[in-house]
Amino acid sequence: MTQNNNTKTPNPSNPSSLKPRYEIRQLEPKHSEWACAIVIHSNLFHSPVWPVLYPEGLNARTFEGLDNASYLVNHQIDSGHSFGVFDTEYQFKREESKATGGKLYWDRNEKSVQEENGMEAEGQRLLEQMDFPLVSVALSYDGADPLDLEKLGPLLAVLPHFGPLYHVLEVLDPREKESWAPKAHKEVLMRNATATRHDYEGEKIMAGMARWLMREADARGFRAIQIECVHDAVTHVWSDPPAPYKGGIVSEFHTGTFKDEEGQLLFAPAQQRITKCYVELKPKAQD
Template sequence: MLSATIFKDHTYLPPHFVDPVHTTRANAIFSHSNTFYASMKWSSTRPENQTAFCYKLFRGADYLIRHQINSGTSFGIFDTTYKYKHPESSDMDATNEQLLAQINFPPLFGLFFSELEGRDARASATRKVEGPHKVLQRNGTSTRADYEAQGLMKKLAQWLMREAAGRGYIGIEIPCAHDAVIKAWLYPPSPFKASVVSQFDAKSYEKEVDGHMIKPFAPSEQVVSLEN
């Protein structure tokens, strides 16, 4: 489930449903912010050309963004007064057609999620929820870099909590890789409650690869967590 802060104005705007027509733009913001501005250094696997990494992440993340938007539970804050710097940018297909062909999806995302899942110490009965539409598997917070520090991520998160409760969901599960996101979801407004169910330190995390211990997330300095 995607809950991306996609566009914003200087005043708080109510969240809107993210339609499949917004897929390219949502993915562009997701890929750009995760390459250049994330506290987790996803692009450390390709430090010599981060722009190329961003393009490849865009191509590799397409299936994820489309799946989340097609779920019908993706929302964003849109700046309806935004003016394109280049008129041709309004053609949402233009950028997509010009991007480099995808070679491989960055492996660190898979390791990130599997490690959090493996460290979840809750009993199986506690983790298992019977039936659909009970727990939102929330993922994909991204804010346009030049629109950060406006409190929109927190406002959208709290709005989503109320929206999910109104739809009958009993919980939201979210992996967090940024202190601001962790704080927003760990300390929700009443009557909502949250707890950390697993976490690890990306800076000190080690994994054996071909008989050698490596730090795949280095040089990230971020404690990541799974919250429920």
């Protein structure tokens, strides 16, 4: 069984299960560009949904995403409830990066290699230009400070299925909103954006960070966490939290079978289970 003995976290009394080389830190505004890059790159090149829906022109969409993800990322960083995993043994690729503590080298004027060498090659090219020690992010915000949909609009235009995906989960959610929605700060933590760099997948970072965050949110006074999941591994972690927490899936659909009001397969040809999970952090107090 994995032990929580890594004390390199914002709260040493709440250690993580991550390997000793990794440190959890609260994200700050200076990390915004790196976090945006991780979220955009992970989603566009390695999600089971987005690269299937948008297989062409990923370089242009990547830069459009980077340009328009700042509101989503900054709103959550500014909340004080967003965290990142840093590799304390990270080896910089360039001396310039080492001197500044890390740097993103994406250049929209560089030619994409997708047309000649494929999506994987273009994803790897951009990944190699992410020369910084931040390797995974778990973005969150207080449910009492909701996202501004108007400000989120430019990013929704880059990922046109993003809004409908969340809307479908909302429509399928059978709960009365009053039964779970926050009425004040530090009641419900909204998780929005889980992403790990492709070169760090397989290190159990997402799961370790998620379970650490459950304990941290509990310690901060939150009674619950809600998260929408677009990956089976994320659904697995958040729908089955460790005791004493209780969680489950409150709404879900499958992209391969869901049809809109006109009978169209709205998310075809993607084949992925999409879920909304809700974790009660203080279930005994609510009984």
